[in-house]
Amino acid sequence: MKQIPCPHCGNRAQAEFVYERSADSVVPLDAEPAVAIAALFSRANLRGTEEELWRHAHGCGMWLLIRRDRVSHHIEWVKPIGPEALP
Amino acid sequence: MSKYSALQLLRGAFNGQSHWQPAWRHPDPKPSYDVVIIGGGGHGLATAYYLAKVHGITNVAVLEKGYIGSGNVGRNTTIVRSNYRLEPLGRFYEFSLKLWEGLSDDLNYNVMFSPRGALTLGHSDADMIRLAEKGDAMAVQGIEAELLTREQVMKIEPCLDFSRQARFPIEGAMIQWRGGTARHDAVAWGFARGADSHGVDIIQQCEVTGMVMDGNRVIAVETTRGRINAGTVAICAAGHSGHIAAMAGLKLPVESQTLQAMVTEGVKPMVNTVVMTQSLHCYISQSDKGGIVFGGDPDNWPSYAQRGQPVTMELAIQQGLALIPALSRLRMLRTWAGVTDMSFDGSPIIGPTPRDGLWIDGGWCYGGFKATPGSGYLFADTLANQRPHLIVEPFGLDRFERGTPVDENGTGPFPNHR
Numbered sequence: 011m012k013q014i015p016c017p018h019c020g021n022r023a024q025a026e027f028v029y030e031r032s033a034d035s036v037v038p039l040d041a042e043p044a045v046a047i048a049a050l051f052s053r054a055n056l057r058g059t060e061e062e063l064w065r066h067a068h069g070c071g072m073w074l075l076i077r078r079d080r081v082s083h084h085i086e087w088v089k090p091i092g093p094e095a096l097p
Numbered sequence: 098m099s100k101y102s103a104l105q106l107l108r109g110a111f112n113g114q115s116h117w118q119p120a121w122r123h124p125d126p127k128p129s130y131d132v133v134i135i136g137g138g139g140h141g142l143a144t145a146y147y148l149a150k151v152h153g154i155t156n157v158a159v160l161e162k163g164y165i166g167s168g169n170v171g172r173n174t175t176i177v178r179s180n181y182r183l184e185p186l187g188r189f190y191e192f193s194l195k196l197w198e199g200l201s202d203d204l205n206y207n208v209m210f211s212p213r214g215a216l217t218l219g220h221s222d223a224d225m226i227r228l229a230e231k232g233d234a235m236a237v238q239g240i241e242a243e244l245l246t247r248e249q250v251m252k253i254e255p256c257l258d259f260s261r262q263a264r265f266p267i268e269g270a271m272i273q274w275r276g277g278t279a280r281h282d283a284v285a286w287g288f289a290r291g292a293d294s295h296g297v298d299i300i301q302q303c304e305v306t307g308m309v310m311d312g313n314r315v316i317a318v319e320t321t322r323g324r325i326n327a328g329t330v331a332i333c334a335a336g337h338s339g340h341i342a343a344m345a346g347l348k349l350p351v352e353s354q355t356l357q358a359m360v361t362e363g364v365k366p367m368v369n370t371v372v373m374t375q376s377l378h379c380y381i382s383q384s385d386k387g388g389i390v391f392g393g394d395p396d397n398w399p400s401y402a403q404r405g406q407p408v409t410m411e412l413a414i415q416q417g418l419a420l421i422p423a424l425s426r427l428r429m430l431r432t433w434a435g436v437t438d439m440s441f442d443g444s445p446i447i448g449p450t451p452r453d454g455l456w457i458d459g460g461w462c463y464g465g466f467k468a469t470p471g472s473g474y475l476f477a478d479t480l481a482n483q484r485p486h487l488i489v490e491p492f493g494l495d496r497f498e499r500g501t502p503v504d505e506n507g508t509g510p511f512p513n514h515r
């Protein structure tokens with residue numbers, strides 16, 4: 011099984027993690043309606059590398075930002091989530 | 098195109114079956130077509146077939162990056178049914194099911210449609226209430242459904258675990274007798290042969306790599322076999338819809354995920370219907386060769402890889418074994434995966450896009466095989482008349498921003514629901 015390096019727990023089996031959404035679908039609190047609608051209801055859905063929000067659901071429970079290739083599944087990096095990680 | 102018939106077979110018996118001809122041509126692309134369809138899966142080929150046959154629009158090309166049938170049309174678990182709760186879905190899938198019933202004759206190609214019954218098991222009172230509700234919703238739309246007791250299910254599927262200690266006790270079921278399975282490759286081949294015989298060019302090994310715009314209008318596609326001009330461009334690319342829409346600068350309410358399936362060695366008949374369940378996500382049927390065909394949940398994260406993770410497979414198998422313990426004796430022969438275009442409400446997207454001349458048929462999630470003839474017919478009608486057919490109108494690309502999703506499971510606007 012693939013492993014995801016959790017910044018808090020180290021390498022853990024992917025089955026412990028859940029995918030939440032792509033990073034570009036996070037809606038800023040002060041977004042105009044058109045921007046919010048686009049963020050909520052459309053995705054770049056690239057056949058390539060994207061940044062995504064995951065959660066270490068069956069581990070430390072923390073939210074993570076992962077940059078990942080959607081074809082090879084190669085993980086470029088995993089970052090803890092915090093104010094600096096959000097758009 | 099010569100018609101397939103028993104007489105033709107018999108004649109072939111005397112000439113060593115030497116009369117067989119290729120079922121479709123392999124033309125080079127022309128510089129320009131009235132309609133260019135991107136994707137030679139079930140939907141692209143069916144759309145081309147009905148465009149030519151029903152609307153007389155024959156200057157049509159189907160562009161396929163690999164070979165036809167290499168996508169989800171040849172990877173699915175072939176379940177065909179129209180057992181939906183919401184009216185727009187019931188209307189649409191029932192339209193499709195009616196076409197399935199006459200499809201082999203219409204195409205003069207045996208798609209082996211086998212209406213053996215689509216059985217949905219209930220494992221609790223709550224399940225049975227939901228099944229009754231769904232059956233009533235179907236009946237109101239004139240689609241037959243039958244609620245079955247535990248004893249009735251025992252007669253239909255004796256191999257299920259009916260013991261009270263079962264991990265998933267069986268309290269009853271709902272069955273749509275007209276549902277069943279079909280031979281998926283034959284569906285692709287039958288529509289291809291039919292479309293080709295009406296003059297449609299099926300161009301394989303031809304990947305669309307870009308779109309040529311004139312202002313807001315798509316006027317041509319760039320391909321690995323050169324530029325092809327088009328009056329109308331239709332996206333029928335299933336899991337790759339988003340990737341292709343991006344070529345026209347569009348983002349879709351779709352996320353591409355992997356869905357897996359698997360099949361065991363062939364055994365004598367033991368599963369009579371298509372077995373599904375209200376609470377689990379595991380569906381089981383037996384192919385005509387005797388293999389037990391299994392499917393489960395998608396791998397719930399975006400991927401274009403066409404290869405699944407073992408954890409998801411294991412989950413599906415665990416559920417299958419709990420339902421039919423005898424399956425533990427069988428060897429799994431093959432597993433595979435396809436890229437599915439998960440829409441945000443689980444319903445398809447059919448209609449115009451914000452670009453002039455660009456139309457889409459996508460968002461099929463893991464349920465678009467049963468839609469193949471229906472969506473082909475209605476999308477062809479939509480393209481021919483340059484407006485959505487009434488039955489597909491609820492499935493517009495803009496339904497989310499308008500606040501009118503078609504959310505059968507009531508799970509909200511995320512592609513991860515099931």
Ligand SMILES: Cc1cc2nc3c(=O)[nH]c(=O)nc-3n(C[C@H](O)[C@H](O)[C@H](O)COP(=O)(O)OP(=O)(O)OC[C@H]3O[C@@H](n4cnc5c(N)ncnc54)[C@H](O)[C@@H]3O)c2cc1C
Pocket residue numbers: 135136137138139140141160161162163164165166167168169170171172173174175176177303304305306333334335336337341356357358392433434435436437461462463464465466467468
């Ligand atoms: C494992 C699995 C099980 C399933 N089980 C069922 C089921 O039981 N019942 C059911 O109803 N549905 C099921 N489905 C869903 C169903 O198979 C799909 O919804 C349906 O086949 C999608 O439409 P299609 O046949 O046109 O897609 P596809 O056959 O995938 O056709 C799309 C085509 O577009 C081509 N393409 C992509 N990009 C390009 C490009 N740039 N240029 C040219 N061509 C391109 C692809 O190569 C592909 O051939 C299942 C799917 C999977 C993966």
Ligand SMILES: [Zn+2]
Pocket residue numbers: 016017018019020066069070071072
């Ligand atoms: Zn962790």
